[in-house]
Amino acid sequence: MARLGLRFVALGYLGLILLAPLGLVCYRTFAHDAGAAWATLRTHDTLHAFQVTLIAVGIAVPLNAIFGVLCALAIVRGRFRGRGLLNAFVDLPLALSPVVVGAALFLLYGRGGWLHAFDVLFTIRGIVLASVFISLPFVAREVVPTLREIGDEQEQAAFTLGASGWQTFWRVTLPSIRWAVVYGVVLTGARCLGEYGAVAVVSGNIEGRTQTATLAVQDAYLNLDHAGAYAISLVLALIAILVLVAMSVVRPREASR
Amino acid sequence: MSIVARDVTKRFGSFTALDSVSIDVATGSLTALLGPSGSGKSTLLRVIAGLEAPDSGSVVIADEDMTTRAPQDRGVGFVFQHYAAFKHMTVWQNVAFGLKIRHRPRAEIRERVAELLALVQLEGLARRYPAQLSGGQRQRMGLARALAVDPQVLLLDEPFGALDAQVRTELRAWLRRLHDETHTTTVIVTHDQEEAMEVADEVVVMNRGRVEQVAGPRDLYERPANEFVMSFVGHVNRIGDAFVRPHDLELVLDADGSTREAMVERIVHLGFEVRVELVRDDGEPLSVQLTRDEAERLELVRGDIVHVRPTRETTFS
Numbered sequence: 001m002a003r004l005g006l007r008f009v010a011l012g013y014l015g016l017i018l019l020a021p022l023g024l025v026c027y028r029t030f031a032h033d034a035g036a037a038w039a040t041l042r043t044h045d046t047l048h049a050f051q052v053t054l055i056a057v058g059i060a061v062p063l064n065a066i067f068g069v070l071c072a073l074a075i076v077r078g079r080f081r082g083r084g085l086l087n088a089f090v091d092l093p094l095a096l097s098p099v100v101v102g103a104a105l106f107l108l109y110g111r112g113g114w115l116h117a118f119d120v121l122f123t124i125r126g127i128v129l130a131s132v133f134i135s136l137p138f139v140a141r142e143v144v145p146t147l148r149e150i151g152d153e154q155e156q157a158a159f160t161l162g163a164s165g166w167q168t169f170w171r172v173t174l175p176s177i178r179w180a181v182v183y184g185v186v187l188t189g190a191r192c193l194g195e196y197g198a199v200a201v202v203s204g205n206i207e208g209r210t211q212t213a214t215l216a217v218q219d220a221y222l223n224l225d226h227a228g229a230y231a232i233s234l235v236l237a238l239i240a241i242l243v244l245v246a247m248s249v250v251r252p253r254e255a256s257r
Numbered sequence: 258m259s260i261v262a263r264d265v266t267k268r269f270g271s272f273t274a275l276d277s278v279s280i281d282v283a284t285g286s287l288t289a290l291l292g293p294s295g296s297g298k299s300t301l302l303r304v305i306a307g308l309e310a311p312d313s314g315s316v317v318i319a320d321e322d323m324t325t326r327a328p329q330d331r332g333v334g335f336v337f338q339h340y341a342a343f344k345h346m347t348v349w350q351n352v353a354f355g356l357k358i359r360h361r362p363r364a365e366i367r368e369r370v371a372e373l374l375a376l377v378q379l380e381g382l383a384r385r386y387p388a389q390l391s392g393g394q395r396q397r398m399g400l401a402r403a404l405a406v407d408p409q410v411l412l413l414d415e416p417f418g419a420l421d422a423q424v425r426t427e428l429r430a431w432l433r434r435l436h437d438e439t440h441t442t443t444v445i446v447t448h449d450q451e452e453a454m455e456v457a458d459e460v461v462v463m464n465r466g467r468v469e470q471v472a473g474p475r476d477l478y479e480r481p482a483n484e485f486v487m488s489f490v491g492h493v494n495r496i497g498d499a500f501v502r503p504h505d506l507e508l509v510l511d512a513d514g515s516t517r518e519a520m521v522e523r524i525v526h527l528g529f530e531v532r533v534e535l536v537r538d539d540g541e542p543l544s545v546q547l548t549r550d551e552a553e554r555l556e557l558v559r560g561d562i563v564h565v566r567p568t569r570e571t572t573f574s
Contacts, residue, residue, distance in 0.1 A: 150344075153337050153339060153341035154341050154342075154343055154344070156308050156328070156335070156337075156341065157335065157337060157341040157343070157399075157402075158343075158354070159307075159308070159327070159328040159329055160306060160307075160308070160328050160329075160331075160333055160334065160335040160403070161354050161355035161358060161402065161403075161405075161406060162329050162355055162358045162359060162406060163329065163354075163358045164329065167358060171354075172343060175345040176344065176345060
């Protein structure tokens with residue numbers, strides 16, 4: 001009985017908080033004006049917005065995957081002073097509000113900022129930069145506990161068997177942490193896909209040029225194109241759900257062996 | 258190949274793990290490093306393997322100075338207490354690892370791995386993952402993996418420490434047979450004096466980062482160099498300044514000038530052997546080892562008053 005109750009509460013909560021709004025978005029998109037939704041999705045500006053988002057994801061994810069793994073290795077295996085500080089600083093983007101991040105970038109790269117010469121504001125470069133910053137911690141956060149858990153004995157065994165540091169990383173360390181990396185990559189991607197605050201500040205939100213998908217949702221909504229806003233949201237949600245489903249299908253099979 | 262460690266010192270912060278330790282391991286021998294935890298025995302083994310860098314001192318393997326060489330270039334095979342199995346690889350891939358790193362031809366790898374799996378009796382389990390093996394099987398895989406690259410010396414760090422008693426005894430005997438066939442110079446770290454005595458030609462007893470004694474198993478037991486070795490290698494009773502082994506105490510029912518009075522507190526039946534725990538008149542405990550027949554003849558019961566006479570005692574000045 002108690003277990004049933006618990007299940008009911010958990011599923012009920014999930015349904016109310018998560019599924020109901022998502023379902024409503026889905027319903028609104030198609031119920032009233034499927035034609036208008038489709039029309040918005042096919043405009044040049046919307047397609048471009050998706051393109052910008054994908055570029056940001058495509059650059060931020062591999063960059064942060066590499067940085068995250070290196071960072072985790074430094075935090076767990078490193079023997080230098082300031083490891084604790086590094087560990088704390090990696091979390092900074094999680095603690096800061098994205099708007100604050102955007103404002104900080106604006107100050108740094110804007111008129112009179114130290115790095116004004118780089119000409120980053122109101123360009124796709126700025127969007128990428130903000131996305132990289134905002135999604136920095138996820139891979140490191142996932143990999144650090146896994147690295148701690150597996151310990152360094154397997155790596156030492158590889159050394160005694162003649163493997164160099166590089167060979168040991170590719171053949172022993174990386175395969176042992178691969179699921180943590182994959183999970184971190186998924187979270188990083190999801191974070192970039194959904195980023196609004198920081199990007200809104202630095203991008204300038206110029207339609208057809210520096211507008212991301214999430215900014216396009218906002219624009220469509222403000223322009224009273226509700227069907228269009230719902231349609232873009234739905235596509236974003238579908239991408240996220242697809243990735244999660246793919247993960248959960250592949251992972252248990254791998255992990256069980 | 259011989260191993261020589263000279264004046265090796267290693268500190269971890271303020272803790273001195275090795276305090277100017279020197280040992281000589283003869284070519285083809287099987288040497289045990291025996292000591293309680295914290296005695297430095299594992300650290301010494303890791304220094305020999307290059308997994309730990311000494312603060313001072315040198316390591317020479319096969320007449321070559323290895324002190325500053327990386328573990329990759331020392332030609333050592335290392336076996337870890339907790340197996341250190343590559344969890345994402347099959348048994349076959351684990352054993353083949355060192356050969357693949359050395360880019361040996363495929364046919365050779367296949368042949369060598371099959372040979373080693375037969376040697377450690379894991380032929381049927383080549384496609385299993387470590388998680389699907391028992392502890393004993395995992396450690397045999399660890400041994401095969403270390404032997405695959407034909408190491409000059411084989412180093413084992415408490416290899417059977419995580420296994421249950423019966424598997425431990427089996428593997429111990431098996432390791433000794435393996436050594437008798439291959440004659441690879443082998444160093445095994447253990448805290449179990451029985452394991453050291455059973456398996457090794459020579460035992461290095463360590464305590465607090467120093468070597469207390471180096472001797473063969475028999476000498477170690479019969480001619481311990483000091484109190485520490487005497488009490489660490491086998492059980493011991495202390496009577497005044499003298500040390501007496503439990504089997505060097507005689508129990509009699511009638512007192513005479515050479516005996517001391519004691520009361521039976523506990524009788525422990527261990528099969529052929531019976532251990533009698535006594536309390537002396539001055540409150541000190543005594544442990545006596547008898548055969549089953551001796552114990553039966555005395556008809557001992559808890560609370561009996563008996564008389565004890567040492568037949569052989571050792572004193573250290």
